[in-house]
Amino acid sequence: MLRFDVLTLFPDMVAPVLAHSMLKRGQEKGLLTVKGHNLRDFTADRHKVVDDMPYGGGAGMVMKAEPILLAVAAIRHEAQASGEDIRMMFPTPHGRPFTQDHARQLADERRRIVILCGHYEGVDERVRMALAPEEVSLGDYVLTGGELPALVLIDAAARLVPGVLGDPVSALEESFVDALLEYPQYTRPAEIGGIGVPDVLLSGHHEAIRLWRRKQALRSTYVRRPDLLKGRIFTKEDQQLLDELMSEGLLTAPTSTPGGGLSP
Numbered sequence: 668m669l670r671f672d673v674l675t676l677f678p679d680m681v682a683p684v685l686a687h688s689m690l691k692r693g694q695e696k697g698l699l700t701v702k703g704h705n706l707r708d709f710t711a712d713r714h715k716v717v718d719d720m721p722y723g724g725g726a727g728m729v730m731k732a733e734p735i736l737l738a739v740a741a742i743r744h745e746a747q748a749s750g751e752d753i754r755m756m757f758p759t760p761h762g763r764p765f766t767q768d769h770a771r772q773l774a775d776e777r778r779r780i781v782i783l784c785g786h787y788e789g790v791d792e793r794v795r796m797a798l799a800p801e802e803v804s805l806g807d808y809v810l811t812g813g814e815l816p817a818l819v820l821i822d823a824a825a826r827l828v829p830g831v832l833g834d835p836v837s838a839l840e841e842s843f844v845d846a847l848l849e850y851p852q853y854t855r856p857a858e859i860g861g862i863g864v865p866d867v868l869l870s871g872h873h874e875a876i877r878l879w880r881r882k883q884a885l886r887s888t889y890v891r892r893p894d895l896l897k898g899r900i901f902t903k904e905d906q907q908l909l910d911e912l913m914s915e916g917l918l919t920a921p922t923s924t925p926g927g928g929l930s931p
């Protein structure tokens with residue numbers, strides 16, 4: 668059972684996402700639990716104040732340390748009562764980039780994973796000092812808070828827990844498992860706006876389809892994310908497919924303009 672505790676000022680931002688699709692199913696099957704904790708419930712004053720002005724002045728508000736430390740202490744206490752430990756995470760643009768390896772590691776985690784969602788201009792530095800959370804970044808951009816990143820971590824980890832996805836091979840086959848991007852997929856109808864489906868996919872030849880898909884995955888990765896191929900040692904088959912792509916002149920960026928799309 669994969670367990671998450673989300674510390675947030677906005678539990679209503681988190682709950683609806685968990686009520687649908689695979690995350691919902693994972694919870695229903697008892698493979699995943701996600702508990703939201705409202706940081707306002709860990710304040711002692713009448714107005715339930717969770718933020719305050721920064722010492723030294725400046726714009727914006729800073730999240731107070733005490734409600735966060737109290738909430739973490741309560742979760743730790745509860746976890747310890749059932750012989751569990753916690754793993755503390757803090758999504759922030761200052762963190763280590765979150766990757767599929769990281770998601771895999773979370774999916775295997777036996778401890779309760781506590782995710783602190785930051786907001787406003789920041790969090791009192793003493794939270795970092797006291798809890799030394801693992802800081803993870805989703806990318807080089809700034810979001811309004813940690814709720815969306817928290818959901819991303821949960822989603823990326825949960826889908827790797829056996830049984831959460833309907834089809835056990837789908838998590839294995841797709842992007843990043845062996846650090847290649849996905850091959851293109853098609854479904855009915857067989858023709859849209861004059862564009863058909865590659866013949867091989869209609870051929871029923873499983874081996875030909877497998878090779879075509881592998882070749883497309885290699886091409887897509889080479890063209891879009893060459894960094895993923897750096898330093899990689901290719902199998903004979905992959906090298907042969909790359910050689911084919913090269914001689915077919917297909918290892919170049921797609922000619923369509925981004926956002927151009929199909930005409931209606």
Ligand code: ADE
Binds near residue numbers: 806813816
């Ligand atoms: N919080 C705000 N921006 C973020 C980002 N890019 N990654 C993770 N957490 C964040």
